[in-house]
Amino acid sequence: MSYRVRAEKAVVIAVVLLNWFATSAYGQSPPTDLTELSLEQILGLRIINQSTTDVEDRLESSKNRWSLSYRYIQLKFSGHRNGTDDISNNEVLWDGNPLNRTDENFPILTQEIHQQASIFEISSDITDRLSLNIIIPYIAQETKHRSIIPNFERFVIRSEGLGDISVVSTYLLWQKRQHYLMLNTGISLPTGAINEEGDTPAPGANNQLPYTMQLGSGTVEASPGITYFGKSNRMNFGAQVLGTLRMGRNYRGYSLGDRLSVNAWLHPKPFTCFQPSIKIAAQFWEKIDGIDREFRQFQPSFFPAAVADPDKFGGKKVHCLFGMKIRCPRRNLIQHTFEIEGGIPIYQSLNGPQPKEVWRINVSWNWNF
Amino acid sequence: MVRSLKKCGELTYLGTGISENSMMHLILIHISKMAVIIVLCLLINTPLTGYAKEPLLAKEYQAKVALIYNFAKFVEWPDDTFSDDKSPLVLGVLGPFAFKDELNKISAKKIGGRPIKIRYFSSMSDYRQCQILCCNLDDFLQFSVNQTHRLEKQHVLTVGDNDGFGKAGGILSLILKDGHLAFKVNIDSARKANLSISANALRLATAIIGKGK
Numbered sequence: 001m002s003y004r005v006r007a008e009k010a011v012v013i014a015v016v017l018l019n020w021f022a023t024s025a026y027g028q029s030p031p032t033d034l035t036e037l038s039l040e041q042i043l044g045l046r047i048i049n050q051s052t053t054d055v056e057d058r059l060e061s062s063k064n065r066w067s068l069s070y071r072y073i074q075l076k077f078s079g080h081r082n083g084t085d086d087i088s089n090n091e092v093l094w095d096g097n098p099l100n101r102t103d104e105n106f107p108i109l110t111q112e113i114h115q116q117a118s119i120f121e122i123s124s125d126i127t128d129r130l131s132l133n134i135i136i137p138y139i140a141q142e143t144k145h146r147s148i149i150p151n152f153e154r155f156v157i158r159s160e161g162l163g164d165i166s167v168v169s170t171y172l173l174w175q176k177r178q179h180y181l182m183l184n185t186g187i188s189l190p191t192g193a194i195n196e197e198g199d200t201p202a203p204g205a206n207n208q209l210p211y212t213m214q215l216g217s218g219t220v221e222a223s224p225g226i227t228y229f230g231k232s233n234r235m236n237f238g239a240q241v242l243g244t245l246r247m248g249r250n251y252r253g254y255s256l257g258d259r260l261s262v263n264a265w266l267h268p269k270p271f272t273c274f275q276p277s278i279k280i281a282a283q284f285w286e287k288i289d290g291i292d293r294e295f296r297q298f299q300p301s302f303f304p305a306a307v308a309d310p311d312k313f314g315g316k317k318v319h320c321l322f323g324m325k326i327r328c329p330r331r332n333l334i335q336h337t338f339e340i341e342g343g344i345p346i347y348q349s350l351n352g353p354q355p356k357e358v359w360r361i362n363v364s365w366n367w368n369f
Numbered sequence: 370m371v372r373s374l375k376k377c378g379e380l381t382y383l384g385t386g387i388s389e390n391s392m393m394h395l396i397l398i399h400i401s402k403m404a405v406i407i408v409l410c411l412l413i414n415t416p417l418t419g420y421a422k423e424p425l426l427a428k429e430y431q432a433k434v435a436l437i438y439n440f441a442k443f444v445e446w447p448d449d450t451f452s453d454d455k456s457p458l459v460l461g462v463l464g465p466f467a468f469k470d471e472l473n474k475i476s477a478k479k480i481g482g483r484p485i486k487i488r489y490f491s492s493m494s495d496y497r498q499c500q501i502l503c504c505n506l507d508d509f510l511q512f513s514v515n516q517t518h519r520l521e522k523q524h525v526l527t528v529g530d531n532d533g534f535g536k537a538g539g540i541l542s543l544i545l546k547d548g549h550l551a552f553k554v555n556i557d558s559a560r561k562a563n564l565s566i567s568a569n570a571l572r573l574a575t576a577i578i579g580k581g582k
Contacts, residue, residue, distance in 0.1 A: 034427055034435035035475055039443075039573055042436050045427040046548050128426075178548050 071364035077113035082352030108305035137163035157198040186223035192216020208294035210307035218250025257286025315350035430468035443570035457486040461499030
């Protein structure tokens with residue numbers, strides 16, 4: 001490309017950008033004293049909503065607004081699935097006969113997994129368009145097992161601690177009337193442990209726990225996404241596409257699979273205090289890439305449990321979730337929002353045999369100040 | 370050598386083999402092209418984000434206070450409302466009204482030549498006579514159980530920021546509709562309070578509640 005053509009393009013781009021910024025800035029600038037406007041002009045103003053505490057409305061709120069939230073999430077996994085077919089525990093638990101051993105049965109069976117997370121989040125609206133969130137999870141999980149190994153016929157392993165801390169920004173890309181388009185960018189730091197140990201049937205006192213019992217991913221993750229919100233007098237609605245991209249492998253030699261989630265929700269507003277919600281959430285995630293160094297000994301042979309096999313991760317899930325948002329319209333309480341949401345997977349196609357999710361529930365409190 | 374060649378208009382640019390006359394011609398063509406592109410860019414870009422198409426942004430409470438202030442200019446109170454020509458127009462705020470802080474900002478202004486005085490009533494028992502009363506729906510409902518007649522007798526313009534305020538008997542309801550401020554007027558309540566509201570204001574209301582007779 002010649003210098004002249006490059007210069008010509010640079011001028012064109014500069015003119016477009018300058019014009020865009022100039023016109024945008026001019027269009028967004030509020031007048032200093034609205035009382036000087038006529039009634040018609042006041043009615044023509046686009047209003048930044050200050051009287052509600054919807055999550056959506058926070059994006060429109062004034063500068064330097066802070067919010068603190070606490071969310072409790074619990075998930076239960078029970079039984080196994082391969083693809084979309086349920087598999088009984090007896091099929092997954094190997095009977096000890098070497099002739100019957102395959103890569104789909106195991107001497108150790110994961111009966112139930114309970115995962116709980118307490119998530120603390122602080123967010124600040126840096127500008128009218130940009131907000132920044134810091135998310136700190138604390139995870140506690142427990143897995144109940146059965147096995148054919150003597151003295152370990154039934155055993156439980158637990159892990160608990162800080163998860164991966166993430167920093168997420170939300171930028172309002174576009175707004176027209178009651179429709180909003182936002183860009184999400186996030187980065188997750190490997191603050192959660194990936195060397196959690198416990199008493200398992202493997203030789204020795206403390207052994208590396210499987211991937212499902214680790215508290216973090218061990219890798220830096222990028223979470224790009226895009227969110228749409230729409231509002232009307234009768235309901236709020238929206239959709240979000242969010243990705244999780246793992247940056248390389250962790251020091252133990254693996255990385256959890258990349259993840260894509262697509263959500264759509266509807267919040268009818270029949271009452272001021274109560275706002276029911278329905279959400280459809282789809283997730284796609286990949287198998288684990290690599291293998292934990294502790295489990296390399298099982299390759300290329302059979303793994304002792306499905307949750308130790310990196311190929312028995314990944315799949316597709318669709319959840320249907322129902323919820324209720326509660327906020328009191330009194331002035332001293334309007335800054336607080338309570339929300340409860342729970343649901344079940346309506347579709348699960350798993351790279352299995354893999355423990356299948358039974359239900360999930362989350363309860364949250366949000367305080368804007 | 371360069372100077373002598375330039376004089377005769379035959380300066381040869383290194384490596385291009387283009388004469389000065391040809392170069393000037395190319396520059397003019399280039400400038401014309403750039404001008405056309407820039408004009409096109411401006412024409413294409415401006416309507417997308419232009420001031421004419423993009424409504425101004427304003428915070429809800431500031432806009433509501435501005436609306437109350439401007440609406441009050443279209444209201445005529447009966448002669449017996451004020452003790453004299455210099456009496457202030459009292460704007461009362463009952464209870465935890467959402468934008469009472471913003472109301473303070475109009476206290477330096479005047480309506481109909483009268484200074485504005487802001488008064489806050491923490492509860493119904495604190496209530497004193499005013500010409501405009503801002504309150505939320507709950508407080509208004511409690512207040513109006515046995516005080517409606519008092520408000521009408523005192524010619525009070527009642528203002529609430531709830532859609533149901535007008536149906537509950539309040540005169541001016543401020544609402545948000547499609548990202549814009551709007552208002553409804555209960556003309557029956559205004560008539561009972563003996564307030565005259567200009568047709569210029571009423572024509573801008575999204576709804577007129579009552580028949581006004």
